[in-house]
Ligand SMILES: Nc1nc2c(ncn2[C@@H]2O[C@H](COP(=O)(O)OP(=O)(O)OP(=O)(O)O)[C@@H](O)[C@H]2O)c(=O)[nH]1
């Protein structure tokens with residue numbers, strides 16, 4: 340089955356914990372606890388050998404490895420292994436409903452789910468303030484993401500028309516495709532590809548399911564069909580003089596309306612209008628008339644297509660990558676004289692282990708330097724109120 344729209348779960352690796360240890364051989368003990376390894380990250384990479392997401396569908400969720408904890412005596416923990424997920428060219432990536440990347444070129448790597456940072460050991464936590472730390476940092480947590488991938492096939496030419504117009508018959512006539520043909524509407528339910536060679540090189544053609552009124556809002560196979568025009572360079576509107584509901588001009592109006600409504604950029608894609616089924620004695624002047632049944636007009640159509648150097652035509656879709664900079668945000672909940680603060684910024688303040696007295700000192704030092712302290716002041720915190728950071732409580736001064 341052709342899989343061109345999936346949701347997958349991603350989980351990056353957690354950072355390993357730092358360690359607390361001391362070099363006891365020298366006369367003066369010095370901290371030599373090492374750092375935890377970084378957690379593995381998850382990256383997408385485009386691969387032109389893939390044409391859909393069936394390689395990801397069977398599994399559905401993907402995890403990168405955790406970083407290892409540090410050992411004593413300068414032995415850093417190993418980094419967790421990264422995970423690379425292969426995707427086809429033409430993949431749009433959505434996170435929380437927002438488009439965050441369009442990957443169109445070959446071998447593009449996109450870091451999507453960064454592994455947690457490894458915690459520092461007591462050697463790297465040494466400072467003027469604390470020359471002999473008995474504390475270390477725990478590693479950053481794993482990150483969980485739900486991602487939606489949607490494919491828009493990379494093609495030179497797409498066949499668009501109402502059901503039964505003869506799109507699959509046409510792709511079979513001019514390429515090696517064996518797209519299914521039948522007399523009932525929606526014979527084609529997912530796109531199929533074919534290729535032929537013109538004077539400038541190989542031309543890839545995509546046969547799409549039929550379009551009907553309301554397609555841009557999702558009627559029929561609407562959206563999943565129209566999405567595949569995003570990465571094509573040229574459209575043939577295949578028109579059917581034998582359609583009992585719409586005459587040729589009404590078909591053109593319907594197709595143009597749905598296509599432009601779905602994505603206004605589509606108006607810039609070059610179009611050729613071709614009338615099929617000329618064997619039924621229903622030719623329409625001013626159009627190329629063909630019959631996939633008798634092959635009448637096929638040479639003329641192919642000659643027309645041979646004049647086009649598809650390599651010079653531009654796609655309306657552009658590569659795009661949003662770089663994730665995760666904000667160090669926090670949330671404040673106030674219950675009378677108690678202020679509970681949580682979020683990524685708080686995690687970075689409280690990620691400490693070891694001597695409990697030192698842990699609390701370090702937390703209050705970090706808290707005072709942070710913007711959380713200012714924000715609490717703005718909100719009217721008073722001396723003696725309790726601040727709770729991830730369960731570490733102290734009174735505000
Ligand atoms: N008379 C005649 N019939 C044709 C011609 N081309 C296609 N057909 C017939 O029209 C019907 C639909 O053909 P398909 O190629 O499956 O049409 P389609 O546009 O791919 O249809 P969907 O996949 O349902 O959108 C079949 O019964 C074909 O045999 C033609 O040139 N002349």
Ligand SMILES: [Mg+2]
Nearest residue numbers: 506507526527
């Ligand atoms: Mg078809």
